[in-house]
Structures are given as C-alpha cells and as structure tokens.
Amino acid sequence: MNVQNKMKVVIAEFDSTAELMRAAEKIREAGYTKFDCHSPFPIHGMDSAMGLKRSGLGYIVGFFAFTGLTAAIILQWWASVVAYPLVISGKPFFSYQAYLPVTFSLAVLFAAAAAIFGMLVLNKLPRLNHPVFSSELFKKATDDGFLVTIESDDPKFDESEVKKYLLSLGAKRIEVAG
Amino acid sequence: MDNRMVSVAAEEPLIMGNQTFHAVTDTISKIIEGKTPKLWYLAISISGSVALMFFGLIGYLVWQGIGIWGLQIPVAWGWAIVNFVFWVGIGHAGTLISAILFLLRQRWRTSINRFAEAMTIFAVICAGVFPAIHVGRMWVLHWVFPLPNQMSLWPNFRSPLLWDFFAVGTYFTCSFLFWYLGLVPDLATLRDRATNKIKKIIFGILSIGWRGGNRQWKHYELAYLLLAGISTPLVLSVHSVVSTDFSVSILPGWHTTIFPPYFVAGAIFSGFAMVMTLAIITRKIFGLENFITVNHLEKMNKIMLVTGMMVGYAYSCEFFIAWYSGNIYEQFAFINRAFGPYAWAYWIMVTCNVAVPQIFWFKKLRRSVPVMFVATIFINIGMWFERFVIVVTSLSADFLPSSWGYFSPTKYDIGLLIGSFGLFFTLFLLFLRFLPMIAMSEVKGVLPQADPHHHGHDIANRRRDS
Structure with missing residues (x-):
C-alpha cells in the first residue's frame, strides 16, 4: 500500500x-x-x-497540574478583583479561601488531561x-x-x-x- | 514495590472457572459480537421511550418555564436539586472502584470497574441535566463559564453553585478520560477480532492504534496510576463541594459542618447500591457469574454496610449537634424532620439506609443474591429520600412560621425523575451492547498465570516475603 x-x-x-x-x-x-x-x-x-x-509522564502531569493551579488563581483573581469586583457581605475581593474548590478542580482537570494526552504523545499514538x-x-x-x-x-x-x-x-x- | 508478589494462595481465586486468557477474551467479546438478545430490544424500547418522555418534558419545561414544577416559596429547590444530588451521588461508585480501590490494591475491582465507571458517567450525565434545566433560561447556561462576553460580566467565584459547576464538570471529564483509558486495550482486542470492515474501522479508530507493547504499557500504566491518584481526592471533593451548596447557606438543617463527609459517605453508599443492582441483573442475563462472583458481591456488601453505618452515624450526629448547639431553630429543624409533616419521608430514609444494611452483618444474607438485590433497591430508594429530606424539609419550615409551606410535586416533577432513569438505562443498555462491560485486559492481569513467576521456583520465596 x-x-x-x-x-x-x-x-x-x-x-x-x-x-x-x-x-x-x-x-x-x-x-x-x-x-x-x-x-x-x-x-x-x-x-x-x-x-x-521509568516513564517520564509524572513530570508532565506535575507541570500541568501546577499550570492549572496557577491559571485558576489568576483567573479568579482577575475576574473578582479587576474585571468584575462584586461586594458580597463586605468580604475582600480576593477571598482566596473561597477560591480553593475551583483551584483544586482546575488543577485536577489539567493534570488528568495531561496524563491522557501526555501518555498518547509518549506512546506516539494515535497511530492507526x-x-x-x-x-x-x-x-x-x-x-x-x-x-x-x-x-x-x-x-x-x-x-x-x-x-x-x-x-x-x-x-x-x-x-x-x- | 510489586503488589503482585503478595501471596493470595489462601484466598479463593478472583475469577472462577479456571479461565484461560483466550476464554476471557471470548466470553466478554462474544457479548458484543453475538446476536442482540431479544430481551435487550425489549429493555431498550422501554427505557428509550421513557428517555424520549424525559426529553419531551424538558422541551415543555423550556417552553413553559419551571412554574410547571411544584416549586414555590419557601421550597424553591425541589425535586430537580434532589435528583441532581441523587444522581451525582450514584456517580461516585465508579471512580471510587476504579481509583481508590486501585490505589488500595484491591484486585477484585477488575471485574466490576468497567461498568461501574460507565454507570458513573451516565449518572453524572443525568445529574448534569437537572441544574441545567433548573436555571430556567437554559439558553444562557454558558454564563456560568468564565467566558468574555458583551456584558463584561464574570461569574462569582465565591459562590458554591459555581464551585459545583467546576467540580462536577471536572469530575465528568476525569471519569470519562479514565474510562476511555481503560477501554483502549479492550477496544484493540475488538479491533483485532473484528470480522467486517465497518467494525474494523470503528474499533480501529477508537483503539487509536494500540499495540500492547511493553513500551506502551509502561506509559499507560503510569497514566492509569496518576489518574487514579488525582481522581481519589477528586471523588472525595465532588460531593463535598455539592454539600457546600447547602452548608454554606444559613438555613437550619443545612448549615452544618458534617455535610461534606456525610455527603461523601452517602454518595459511596448509594453508588455501590446502584452498581450492585445493575451488576446482579447483568451477570445473570449475560451469564457472567464466573467473572462477577459472589465473593465480589460480598465485598461490595461489606462496603455498603460500612458506608451505611457512616450515614446512620451522620443522621444521629446531626441530632446531637442540633441539641448541643442550643440553637432553637436548629433544634426545631431536626425535630420537625423526624416528627413533622415530612416524618414519613424521614422514616423511609432511616429504614432503608440504616436498618436495611444491617442484614449484611450475617454472612448468609451477605452472600445471598436475591437478598442483596432487594436490599440494594431499598438503599437506592432510601438515598433518594435522604436528599429529599435534606432539601425539602429544611426549606419548608425555616425561621418564620408565617412563611412555612408544604411541598408537593407535580406530574412534571415525577415525570422528569422517571425520565432520568430512562436516560440512564438507555445509555447503560447501549454500553452493554456495544462496549466490553468487563475490563478484559485487567481481568487477564489478575489470573494466576499472568504472573511471570507463576510456574517458577520462587513461589516459596513469595510466601516467605508475604
């Protein structure tokens, strides 16, 4: 062929x-x-x-988890402090405690995607x-x-x-x- | 380091019937390759009709607005939220089995993890529908995404409802990726067995060219381990975040710190009950008793007993804290729950979730398939009522007696709940028919002959090590 x-x-x-x-x-x-x-x-x-x-995938996943974490903090800070500050019960705009769930979720999301796509890249897949x-x-x-x-x-x-x-x-x- | 070196000689084999590798491939693949059973057509025609009703009702809801539900003030969160929490809870078993039991090296999970994961994904899909339609104007649902828009409007990241969106969204994505990763080697098996061109192309694309070489397995296994590692805190966090939807408010009956662990225990409990219900039916219909053995079911019953006790403990702890807090509103909320207008729902919940699982103390009942089947149905019902009790009783009678009310569902509430089961079972039936319901590659890996030292001289060494 x-x-x-x-x-x-x-x-x-x-x-x-x-x-x-x-x-x-x-x-x-x-x-x-x-x-x-x-x-x-x-x-x-x-x-x-x-x-x-040993597979080097762990470093890739670690890097992307950290990227997700940083991106989430920057996103929440920028949206709540710069772009659209909302006064809620007089709480500070940068209420980092309340940012924890989203920060965690995005770090996990980035890490999971990196685990899958990193595995594919390292394995040179998809290769039909x-x-x-x-x-x-x-x-x-x-x-x-x-x-x-x-x-x-x-x-x-x-x-x-x-x-x-x-x-x-x-x-x-x-x-x-x- | 190597968990497979631990001797399990004293235990019963995980997979019964002295299977060979080829027999495993054959048994599982033939379910997909063979003729569609008549029962399947019957089942999917029923569940498909119910799912169509679900979509029809959603259409009517969009047309008419959420006024068609029994919602009013004070009970502004009704069955939609109850159903959401119920389905998300069910969606916890799959990732628990695939991630936490993987990290704990519970090798018996290999027989059940595939369809538990599938069930998770379908349950989360059903869950996701409810908040989406509950917002009323679902065509602007994308406003919950932090996306630039012409109004320069950004979501409020201090709101638990937004956390929920991120938590459930991430959970769905991770569960899906995890499930797909596990499927790849099995899809490759189906590709290599495919007899016609269409199947070959479809499975060929889906299996992304998997060759099963150790150079691929190396990265694959680490990816699996890492996904298990990051899914473990995730699965515990999702229902914790869902519980903050309630506990961050100041409503008596919702405003309690026990909610996150209580919700997680309840989620595992209800998820296992649903996995069991489906597993018992599936193993019977498809003759998979050698793969999903009574030993598997017994182990799951033990987990249900533990989580059921945790849920029971949470029920009593809530009462204790209400009394101990000295807060009259909190005290009233709980007395009203158990003895007020919703006492019937409360006692259904306690009976199903606390009393029923106690039968699993007895080995005979724990290993009896009909008994556990009935018990899991009760637990499924009880866990739906738990969410109903939490959501509705707390809202219906808060601080001011003048603003109390009683919630009654309309036919649309009931229709949407039943409809969501239709969607769930339709997706599940499609999965059973078109994808391998048992993880072949993982089951092969736990067969005794998979161990390279199986026939070797060092079995004695392994015994000594363990």
Whole structure:
C-alpha cells in the first residue's frame, strides 16, 4: 500500500509471561534496541527485563497540574478583583479561601488531561497504521499471545539472524510483517 | 514495590472457572459480537421511550418555564436539586472502584470497574441535566463559564453553585478520560477480532492504534496510576463541594459542618447500591457469574454496610449537634424532620439506609443474591429520600412560621425523575451492547498465570516475603 514504508518487523510468539520475560532479558543482552514485548495485559517486572527507564509522564502531569493551579488563581483573581469586583457581605475581593474548590478542580482537570494526552504523545499514538497490523499472528497480542517484535530499523537487524536467534530463545511461531 | 508478589494462595481465586486468557477474551467479546438478545430490544424500547418522555418534558419545561414544577416559596429547590444530588451521588461508585480501590490494591475491582465507571458517567450525565434545566433560561447556561462576553460580566467565584459547576464538570471529564483509558486495550482486542470492515474501522479508530507493547504499557500504566491518584481526592471533593451548596447557606438543617463527609459517605453508599443492582441483573442475563462472583458481591456488601453505618452515624450526629448547639431553630429543624409533616419521608430514609444494611452483618444474607438485590433497591430508594429530606424539609419550615409551606410535586416533577432513569438505562443498555462491560485486559492481569513467576521456583520465596 505504502511504497515508502519498507520497515519490516519480525514477530515471534512465546508460550507464557515467564518465557516472554526471559526472552526480553536475552534480547536486551544481545544488544537489540528496537524491540518490544507485546502482551494482552501489562506484565510486572517487564520494564527491568527490557531495560526500560521509568516513564517520564509524572513530570508532565506535575507541570500541568501546577499550570492549572496557577491559571485558576489568576483567573479568579482577575475576574473578582479587576474585571468584575462584586461586594458580597463586605468580604475582600480576593477571598482566596473561597477560591480553593475551583483551584483544586482546575488543577485536577489539567493534570488528568495531561496524563491522557501526555501518555498518547509518549506512546506516539494515535497511530492507526503500523506494519505489525498486517500480521495474523500479531492479532494474538490483544488476546492471549505473548509476542516479541524486532523492527528492521534496529542497527543489529538481519532478518535471518533475528529469526534464528528468536527460535533459539524458544519462540513457538515466527512471522515477518511489513 | 510489586503488589503482585503478595501471596493470595489462601484466598479463593478472583475469577472462577479456571479461565484461560483466550476464554476471557471470548466470553466478554462474544457479548458484543453475538446476536442482540431479544430481551435487550425489549429493555431498550422501554427505557428509550421513557428517555424520549424525559426529553419531551424538558422541551415543555423550556417552553413553559419551571412554574410547571411544584416549586414555590419557601421550597424553591425541589425535586430537580434532589435528583441532581441523587444522581451525582450514584456517580461516585465508579471512580471510587476504579481509583481508590486501585490505589488500595484491591484486585477484585477488575471485574466490576468497567461498568461501574460507565454507570458513573451516565449518572453524572443525568445529574448534569437537572441544574441545567433548573436555571430556567437554559439558553444562557454558558454564563456560568468564565467566558468574555458583551456584558463584561464574570461569574462569582465565591459562590458554591459555581464551585459545583467546576467540580462536577471536572469530575465528568476525569471519569470519562479514565474510562476511555481503560477501554483502549479492550477496544484493540475488538479491533483485532473484528470480522467486517465497518467494525474494523470503528474499533480501529477508537483503539487509536494500540499495540500492547511493553513500551506502551509502561506509559499507560503510569497514566492509569496518576489518574487514579488525582481522581481519589477528586471523588472525595465532588460531593463535598455539592454539600457546600447547602452548608454554606444559613438555613437550619443545612448549615452544618458534617455535610461534606456525610455527603461523601452517602454518595459511596448509594453508588455501590446502584452498581450492585445493575451488576446482579447483568451477570445473570449475560451469564457472567464466573467473572462477577459472589465473593465480589460480598465485598461490595461489606462496603455498603460500612458506608451505611457512616450515614446512620451522620443522621444521629446531626441530632446531637442540633441539641448541643442550643440553637432553637436548629433544634426545631431536626425535630420537625423526624416528627413533622415530612416524618414519613424521614422514616423511609432511616429504614432503608440504616436498618436495611444491617442484614449484611450475617454472612448468609451477605452472600445471598436475591437478598442483596432487594436490599440494594431499598438503599437506592432510601438515598433518594435522604436528599429529599435534606432539601425539602429544611426549606419548608425555616425561621418564620408565617412563611412555612408544604411541598408537593407535580406530574412534571415525577415525570422528569422517571425520565432520568430512562436516560440512564438507555445509555447503560447501549454500553452493554456495544462496549466490553468487563475490563478484559485487567481481568487477564489478575489470573494466576499472568504472573511471570507463576510456574517458577520462587513461589516459596513469595510466601516467605508475604
């Protein structure tokens, strides 16, 4: 369909979460970088097996929570002190105690949006097309399959080598997509 | 660090019937992929008609004005506000289950969190309708937003009614995002199972290209954890803010500091009752007894027992404070509540909310599905009456006897309450038919074979650690 998209992906299926994890450790030690382990649910301990760093999403969310908090205070101050001062029971225009609920809500709102959209950005989603989607085997990734994918833009990639290596790790089935 | 390392060998399995991963996918997906049950058509034709009546009544209300309700002075807040608080309260269970129980590592939540969250969203939609139509001129509803306008008018940020708007708006948005985040892996499952092109395109777009790689799960899991973390104070704050609509006023019966925790406990109580009502029907109709087991229901009954006791405590504490304050208006408000013209409503409330949940002290009753089903219906009714008692009795008899009054609903009040149930059930039925009602990826994650150390040698180590 797409002539420019020449990326190939080798997909290998493993039997269980334990085997997938073992394979991940071996593949990392072998020096591959563009590989991933697919499973229908997150597997605990997989991050360290694959040698992944902790997600940086927390900093994004923290930044936006703080932005929401600041924006809420500025908004309420500006609306109640500058733009439309209302005298209510002789209370000060800047009644910061009363601003707490809205400030909290907006901080949460910004943080929640940042969590979702930050996750999408970090995961490079939405991405509706990907070479692996042409594979039948890959459909198991969202059902009951534990799959390893190694992409052709990995500097160590050599199709036959990769296949042989994955089989030596105990892969049950291998497919090449792309 | 790893919560899955705690041995649960002594407990009964969370999911019954020795499920394989594929069996989980199959059981849940087939509900959506299979033929629509006849019962579903029957149910949605009833609830859809009621929902249409709801919209019709709203149309009439816009045309005619809120004079069609039983509102008058002194009871200027009637069923619309009662219904609003009732529905927002119900909307608390979903986020409680998905956020607080997640942080508390209650893994049994995975079977019920999806449809509890869906229920939350639909309940908040129903809730949001009522204040929106209560403002009368709903075509200028956007004035509550702090938006620049030709009148240079800005909202009053010191008003609890505005706080409410922000709190409920944020709550709806966060609950929706949380729900959608949880749905993404399951939508990807449906995409990969899709047999025709239309389904493939729709689920393909909705699942945003999810591939289930660990490089994606890493960010996904942290996003889920962070959302749970920020939703936890949020879910506690929403009904607290709703309670300030009342407690910030100086009206006897409303002006009490116990309101925020009291409202939150009541919200969790009523929300769980509604989740239970729906869960019991759904698991029976769709044969999901292995996924939503009696153990799940029992755990929820325990939460209802606790929150029911908290609500009961709040009822008695209010009386104590009224007496202890020495304020005659406050004292009168409470004596009038229990023994005045609305005594019938008060005692319905106490019976349903305080007496009924006491049956859950007994294990046999706690594990009996018919018993708990009837109990949850009573609690749903009781919690509606709680809000009725709070809103109407306090307003109907305040300081001056000359301005007292008695509120009676009109047929439009009743129609809108019933209509909101129609909308709620219609949305819920659509959800059951078109989206996976149980979080497949999360249920798979709590199966014993999901643990990479399941068959390994270190089970003994785990026992020792825990």
